[in-house]
Amino acid sequence: MAGSGTAHMRNSVDSVLTVRDLTVEFKISKDKVVKAVSGLSFDVVKGETLAVVGESGCGKTTLARAILQLPPPNSGEVIFNGTDLTSLPKENLRSARTSMQMIFQDPISSLDPRMTVQQLIDEPLEIWGRGTREERNERINTLLNNVGLEPELVLNRRSYEFSGGQCQRISIARALALDPRMLICDEPVSALDVSIQAQILNLLQDMKDQFGLTMVFISHDLAVVKAVSDRVMVMYLGKICEIATPEALYSKPAHHYTKALLDSVPIADPTRQKITELLQGEPPSPMNPPSGCRFRTRCHAATARCAEHEPQLQEVSPGQFVACHHPIV
């Protein structure tokens, strides 16, 4: 049940991204504050994909934006490649951002409809003065080939002429243009059909292998992240519930919320329909989160202790950390 703690931090020398005690709050009126992300810590090592999973409103997107300092968090550290981005002067931050790129949920609205594909991918290269015009055109062609689009066919067309899946490919090419070290994908396949989802997930995996990328992959669907992740972090109301390898998390979830998320995934087999207690209701308001464990109001295992003490992340099996007073064993 969503809590705090730092037991899961690996303090590895290979860390590309280390987030410590990150807090993001939005003031919406004189005495109302939305606590979107509360004291979150995690690290991502080189070449790893960290999946962040949770329901709408759990702070996934706020977290992604806070990593990029869009806007900067209220407190906490975001250490990327050894530099703390939160204390970086504006100009240095701008250049630091070239090596961390984001891919958004809605592929069509995240591309400027007035720009051709050529202009869209050229924009970052031009801003940062990467090479001459010929070199840049060369690079655009390579990028489009990488993401599985035919340069001659697409260069002079605009985003509205493409399907959602193709737009997401263009977004990926654009994000890769500046050779980033890290890619933050915010629900990159939620708006796509299942048949296209698999294509984009495979493409992201290929790009990661080819360019040695480190990824943060945000999704509300545990089934989607399974294929791409090396570590999965389950969030609830701005806190971590559980963080583990996919093998551990999917076969023996220790947090009641993780289990509920797994039970919600539809199974494409009429003979194997689960009759389980569904998670009822929706998360409480982040303006006034429950005391103690934030998940306790929807948890069937909650006791008085859950209301009084906030659970800390503890290791229940090697590499599996859970913040719950009554973990599933």
Added chain:
Amino acid sequence: MSSLLSIKNLGVNFDTPRGSLEAVRGVDIEIPAGTSVGVVGESGSGKTVMCRAAMGLLQGSNVQRTGTVVFDGNELTAMTKEQVRDLFGSGMAMIFQDPMTALNPVRRIGSQISEGLRVRLGMSKKDALVRSKELLELVRIPNPTAVLKSFPYQLSGGMRQRVMIAIAIACNPKLLFADEPTTALDVTVQAQILQLLRELREDLKMSMVLVTHDLGVVAGNTDYVAVMYAGEVVEYAPTTKLFADMRMPYTEALLESIPKIDHKSGTRLSVIAGRLPNPTDRGVGCGFAPRCKYAQEKCHTQHPELQKDPDGHLYRCWFPIGEAL
């Protein structure tokens, strides 16, 4: 069993500047009373157009409809817009994919639910509001009194979809069209909404057409499944039969492409390469042939006719799965 909705040889063509666009062709579906039928296919396969035509909509001057749709003894294709409209609410109702744009943003929830009750059942404003509150309770909205006075923007996506369902079931329709009702929602809320629809269907003895792109969603929620591809029904069977013994390579490919929870992590997902054929130029052969791993010469040159197994399983394929080539 008598059919509540019977669609025969339905075709829908749109006139576009680039020529005639064949959105739906030769669709035959029977929906027996009290059953739930899933319609599955990719974006652009004609699912939504088929549903709208089945509701007697799409009567614009740029639309050519062929075939017949008979709902509860009424031939919708021969009726005027006004006559069809009289069936909405108490005959059939629809819920849409995006509950935010389907609700009126500047009217309170209470007045939106009451509208159907007052127009269709002739209730007074006061009675309609009382009934609206009961309906909100029926779709398990906590604190219905406050929600009646809310505007759509004050509700979450899941709540809005519950309100849409309350509006749809307000006048006890016999048939509910649910067009991708959970696509815009989280998995947890999706599970809740699907469970709610299942229970309401039983309690109200309502039939349902559930449109989705996800075979996982139809698996536990429908009695029959129609798989659509390029405007045609390419496979139709009872749900358990379809999953146990699918004949159409497209259905198989669609099922394999779903990211599954028991999928081994770090392995590649199988994909359906390519895309749907151009709807303004359907070509001569099977529409799926260029993407089909079993395709033969014949598939590219001859359009497959609908085949029927002795048990009523329909499919449109020259070389169905399970038969030697």
